[in-house]
Amino acid sequence: MTIAVLGAGAFGTALAISLAQRGPVLLWARDAAHVAEMQESRRNTRRLPGxxxxxxxxxxxxIxxxxxxxxxxxxxxxxxMGRFLSENxxxxDGKVLVSCSKGIDLATGRGSVELIEAACPGARAAVLTGPSFAADIxxxxxxxxTLACRTDSPGLQARLSTPTLRLYRTTDTIGAELGGALKNVIAIAAGVVIGxxxxxxxxxxxxxxxxxxxxxxxxxxxxRPETLMGLSGFGDLVLTCTSLQSRNFRYGIALGSGADFDPGVTVEGAATAKAVTRLAQGHGIDMPIAAMIAALCAREISVSDAVTALLSRPLKEE
Ligand SMILES: NC(=O)c1ccc[n+]([C@@H]2O[C@H](COP(=O)([O-])OP(=O)(O)OC[C@H]3O[C@@H](n4cnc5c(N)ncnc54)[C@H](O)[C@@H]3O)[C@@H](O)[C@H]2O)c1
Ligand SMILES: O=P(O)(O)OC[C@H](O)CO
Incomplete structure (x- = not known):
């Protein structure tokens, strides 16, 4: 049975290429001119050159x-994602919908599983996340x-694994989503430090x-703590905070060094920093780094003021 990938960005295209090792795959893009280019050249030069x-x-x-x-x-x-789901x-509805996106929806404070469940109550929602650059895949x-689904899904795990893409499964969708969403915010911060x-x-x-x-x-x-210690938390944090392949890290470097950054590049951590800061405030959780990144992305604070504010916080136990 054909697997569909909706969204022909770098990641959707890379996953479609990998899954095509196992059988037929359909890749949908909204822009007809882009689709014609891809059909003609058999490449996605706009998003995944090479x-x-x-x-x-x-x-x-x-679609x-x-x-x-x-x-x-x-x-x-x-x-x-929210608008895309309600429009379609x-x-x-009724399908197995696997979100491959990392972030928290600014308009609702929801992750993608909750967005899927709200728009398509008859669908089975899953999340595919973890340390992976599209070009590498x-x-x-x-x-x-990590493949996360509220109900244990070994069948889906087997279906989406390929000889080079090894999936580990969990039922902790909250941990898997938050690991992928939050690491982008910290990656921007790591970029600021280096920049x-x-x-x-x-x-x-x-x-x-x-x-x-x-x-x-x-x-x-x-x-669950083990989810954050795994691929979607610790693993992706390490990758994204240390590699120049990461757009979030590169965006942080630009912020830290005062350089320009192409606004057409997808930087999920910027909106997510704002969404996370709201969520943290609502739950009474202290997240000073995310709050500084939200303020820096909104140009409400300078880099040197952000560093001073973080370093002058009261000393405490680790
Ligand atoms: N690129 C990676 O290495 C990578 C790895 C893991 C996860 N991700 C995640 O995948 C998600 C997508 O990132 P990407 O790298 O593929 O982005 P990208 O910038 O390469 O592409 C985004 C694509 O989404 C399309 N798009 C935008 N709005 C749309 C809409 N309303 N309807 C349909 N298509 C729309 C754009 O046309 C574009 O093709 C992000 O959440 C990202 O965090 C990316
Ligand atoms: O380029 P980034 O910063 O969106 O990171 C891509 C992936 O999320 C890394 O796992």
């Missing part, structure tokens, strides 16, 4: 082509991800204290 689209991957601009697909991967950016609810480099030339020691301190914040919020919201 990768070739295999033969059993069909690219389409008709209704996914009607017959039982498993549908969602690769649209998080801040577009009639098509998507498309090149067939070994990658391990402002504050050094590798400061980055390690920030990653550690950032991980403590991630855990505080995730535990309050019902996540």
């Amino acid at each position: 990768a070739v689209l295999p033969e059993c991957l069909t690219v389409t601009a008709e 209704t082509d996914a009607a017959g697909c039982e498993v549908v991967l969602l690769g649209v950016p998080m801040q577009k 609810a009639a098509l998507l 498309a090149r067939g480099l070994p990658t391990a991800l 402002a030339n504050l050094g590798d020691s400061a980055r390690a301190a920030l990653m550690t204290r950032g991980f403590a914040e991630m855990n505080r919020l995730a535990m309050k919201l019902g996540a």
Whole structure:
């Protein structure tokens, strides 16, 4: 049975390429001109240059082509997910919907599982997350991800694993989602540290204290500690805070160094920092790094004031 991937960004395209090792895959993009380009060149030069689209991957601009697909991967950016789901609810309800996006919806404070359940109550919602750059997946480099679904889903795990994409499964959707969403915020902070030339020691301190914040919020919201210690939390935090392949990290470097940054690049951590700060305030959780990143992204504070504010907090036990 064909698997559908909706959203032909870097990640959706990379997953479609990897899954096409196992059988037919449908890749949908909203822009007909982009689809025509991909059909002609068998490449997605706009979002994933270099990768070739295999033969059993069909690219389409008709979302209704996914009607017959039982498993549908969602690769649209998080801040577009809520509207996308409600616009396409009639098509998507009743299917297995696997969110591949990382973030918290600013308008509602919800993660993608809650967005799916609200828009498509008859669907089974799952999350695919963890340390993975689209370019690495498309090149067939070994990658391990977390697949989270409220009901234990070994069948879905087997269906979405490929020879190079190894999935670990969990029923902790809250932890899996929050790990992927929150690490982007801390990655921006790590980038700020490097961009402002504050050094590798400061980055390690920030990653550690950032991980403590991630855990505080995730535990309050019902996540399991082992999920945050796994691929979607610790694993993705390490990757995203240390690699120049990360857009969140590079955005942070630009903020820290005062350089310009292309506004067309997807940086999920910026909106999520604001959403997380609201959530943390609502639950009485202390998240000083996320709050500083939200303020920095909104240009409400300077880098040096943010650093001073973080370093002058009262001394406390670790
Ligand atoms: N790129 C990666 O390495 C990577 C890895 C893991 C997870 N992710 C996650 O995947 C999600 C998507 O990221 P990406 O890297 O593919 O982004 P991208 O910037 O490469 O592409 C985003 C795509 O979404 C499309 N899009 C935007 N709004 C849409 C809408 N309303 N309807 C349909 N399509 C729409 C755009 O046309 C574009 O093709 C993000 O949440 C990101 O965190 C990305
Ligand atoms: O490029 P980024 O910062 O969106 O990171 C991509 C992935 O989330 C890394 O796991």
